[in-house]
Amino acid sequence: MTRLARPLALAVGLGLGIAAFAPGADAALRPMAPGERPAADSTEAELWYGMDRAEQELRGLPQVERDAALNAYLRDVLCRVAGPHCGDLRVYVVTAPEFNASMAPNGATLVFTGALLRLRSEDEIAVLLGHEFAHYRQRHSLQQWRASKRRSATMGTVGLATLGAGIGLVGGVAQLAGTAGLSGFSREHEREADTLGFEFAAAQGYVPGAGLALWERLAREEAATIGRRRHPVFASHPETAARVEAHRRMATAAAVVPPLDLVAQRRERYQTAIEPFLEGWLADELTRRRYAASIQMIGELHADAPPAWRGRTAHYLGEAYRLRRGEGDAAKAATLQAEAVAAPDAPPAAFREHGYALHAAGDAAGARDALARYLHLRPDAPDRAFVERDLEALAP
Ligand SMILES: [Zn+2]
Numbered sequence: 594m595t596r597l598a599r600p601l602a603l604a605v606g607l608g609l610g611i612a613a614f615a616p617g618a619d620a621a622l623r624p625m626a627p628g629e630r631p632a633a634d635s636t637e638a639e640l641w642y643g644m645d646r647a648e649q650e651l652r653g654l655p656q657v658e659r660d661a662a663l664n665a666y667l668r669d670v671l672c673r674v675a676g677p678h679c680g681d682l683r684v685y686v687v688t689a690p691e692f693n694a695s696m697a698p699n700g701a702t703l704v705f706t707g708a709l710l711r712l713r714s715e716d717e718i719a720v721l722l723g724h725e726f727a728h729y730r731q732r733h734s735l736q737q738w739r740a741s742k743r744r745s746a747t748m749g750t751v752g753l754a755t756l757g758a759g760i761g762l763v764g765g766v767a768q769l770a771g772t773a774g775l776s777g778f779s780r781e782h783e784r785e786a787d788t789l790g791f792e793f794a795a796a797q798g799y800v801p802g803a804g805l806a807l808w809e810r811l812a813r814e815e816a817a818t819i820g821r822r823r824h825p826v827f828a829s830h831p832e833t834a835a836r837v838e839a840h841r842r843m844a845t846a847a848a849v850v851p852p853l854d855l856v857a858q859r860r861e862r863y864q865t866a867i868e869p870f871l872e873g874w875l876a877d878e879l880t881r882r883r884y885a886a887s888i889q890m891i892g893e894l895h896a897d898a899p900p901a902w903r904g905r906t907a908h909y910l911g912e913a914y915r916l917r918r919g920e921g922d923a924a925k926a927a928t929l930q931a932e933a934v935a936a937p938d939a940p941p942a943a944f945r946e947h948g949y950a951l952h953a954a955g956d957a958a959g960a961r962d963a964l965a966r967y968l969h970l971r972p973d974a975p976d977r978a979f980v981e982r983d984l985e986a987l988a989p
Pocket of ligand 1: 778783
């Protein structure tokens, strides 16, 4: 997958060069065998060494989510799709709101929390991890890297062994994406990863349409970002549109439909795994300040969410509207905060926003009640002094 955010891609492009070394060509073309390590003195061994160092650094970073249950769950899904390769792979959940996942050539697998927030079920995780595992198993990074070395005579200034030294999260994560200074995998490799990832997931009984659902959802978010809603698939990047069509073809061709109760079970397992993080990840999403995309993404999540989540999804969707400040956005935000405070899982801040919306609508008594409720629910509110001042001003 590897849709690096721009700063990550930039950091990679700036910092890295490639040490020249030419091992036998065949290793790059043969899929990895379970338990296989690169031949000593090969380019691949050097690549792994750099990745191992970047992984070492990543392990100590606060952005890595260490929650045991979430990690065990993702590892379990990865092991299903990767089968006998399971022991060669590690999963890291990186707290970052972008949609991104990757598997480095040494088996370090990164899943951004922004990806987990955009998925709906274990079936979709299986397709995503299957895709990354395909890049790993087919040694795409090594192939890509050799191809780029052939293209560029200027690479070769920095040894691969220096990868991962002192570059922090940005550089380390980008390197672990496995693309070492490249702009990403070729379309051919992406197509192969889509096909194999689909097959790995399908072989474990996952729903054939999961990848299609995921990529259509991402295409709608891309389309919202660039402001063309009429033909979401065609308004998105050509790569996304091609991927949607590939998944549509594969899903249509697959004859198997897994039992509905199993599908529902896997959806619930996924929801249980991410529920403790839902609010934090929604708050992270708004820090991107890409409100049109957030409105599309959280709006779909709100529509799909189980009832027990809807106070939180309504609140953060309302916040995305409020922060966008477009025409009619304040009214939509007010409606959503009213919906949020009626739900059992309403975050305290929903009462504050609801209060200010009521105030703007001329309902001073309602505003007082809601603001007082906010302060009651959040004794440690960082804005307590301001809210108390507003409450005083609203006193009859
Ligand atoms: Zn890919």
